[in-house]
Amino acid sequence: MADLVISPARGQSQAVRVLLRWSLYAALGFFVVIYLMPLFVMVTTSLKSLEEIRTGDLVALPREVTFDAWFTAWSGACTGIKCEGVQPYFWNSVLIAVPGVAISTLVGAVNGYVVAQWRFRGANIIFALMLFGCFIPFQVVLLPMARVLGIMGIAGTIQGLIFVHVVYGIG
Numbered sequence: 001m002a003d004l005v006i007s008p009a010r011g012q013s014q015a016v017r018v019l020l021r022w023s024l025y026a027a028l029g030f031f032v033v034i035y036l037m038p039l040f041v042m043v044t045t046s047l048k049s050l051e052e053i054r055t056g057d058l059v060a061l062p063r064e065v066t067f068d069a070w071f072t073a074w075s076g077a078c079t080g081i082k083c084e085g086v087q088p089y090f091w092n093s094v095l096i097a098v099p100g101v102a103i104s105t106l107v108g109a110v111n112g113y114v115v116a117q118w119r120f121r122g123a124n125i126i127f128a129l130m131l132f133g134c135f136i137p138f139q140v141v142l143l144p145m146a147r148v149l150g151i152m153g154i155a156g157t158i159q160g161l162i163f164v165h166v167v168y169g170i171g
Contacts, residue, residue, distance in 0.1 A: 104169025
């Protein structure tokens with residue numbers, strides 16, 4: 001008998017929950033569209049011809065997809081003193097980011113494994129020092145890091161920049 005009394009109320013609350021859930025999904029979907037609209041406009045505009053861009057309809061899909069802007073930006077755009085595109089800057093970023101991420105991931109994984117799995121005297125102190133290092137602002141170690149790089153003789157080199165990325169990737 002008690003189940004019969006509770007069932008209608010439970011059914012109403014279920015309908016209200018479904019309505020609230022769909023309202024939440026609709027609001028989240030609206031915000032996703034608003035958030036992604038600039039990316040959509042940038043990509044579709046980059047695939048349009050210059051004449052089509054001048055018409056002013058930024059949200060419309062391109063009538064004819066063209067990658068001329070991409071090719072110009074990659075190999076011939078004037079981004080600085082030389083008109084060589086973004087290609088050399090992209091490869092410089094790859095040259096610095098890939099080793100920096102790989103080395104800092106490897107060292108961080110080994111550190112995490114040692115602190116989590118090995119039990120030795122001073123493990124808690126080492127963990128506390130590593131945790132404390134995460135809270136040191138970048139500006140505090142900027143000048144000492146530059147001095148260390150100068151003493152090591154790698155200031156202003158790719159190796160020095162990779163070293164800086166590794167050090168800050170670990171912490």
